[in-house]
Structure formats: structure tokens, C-alpha cells
Amino acid sequence: VENATDxxxxxxxEVMGNKNxxxxELS
Known part of the structure; x- marks a missing residue:
């Protein structure tokens, strides 16, 4: 469970980094 959470x-x-x-790039 801990590994899955990590x-x-x-x-x-990574998703938030890509979103940022x-x-x-849009701005």
C-alpha cells in the first residue's frame, strides 16, 4: 500500500509539473 501511494x-x-x-507555454 505504501509503495502504491508513493x-x-x-x-x-509529474502531472502537475506537466500542467504547469x-x-x-500558453501564456
Missing amino acids: DFAHLAE NFED
Whole structure:
């Protein structure tokens, strides 16, 4: 369970990072 949670948190961080990069490119 802990490993799955860590993987999800890491994935969420990557998704948020990609979202921020995408928004920066639009601005």
C-alpha cells in the first residue's frame, strides 16, 4: 500500500509539473 501511494504521489507530481509547463507555454 505504501509503495502504491508513493507511486501515485510521484505520478501526481509529474502531472502537475506537466500542467504547469503547458500553462507557461500558453501564456
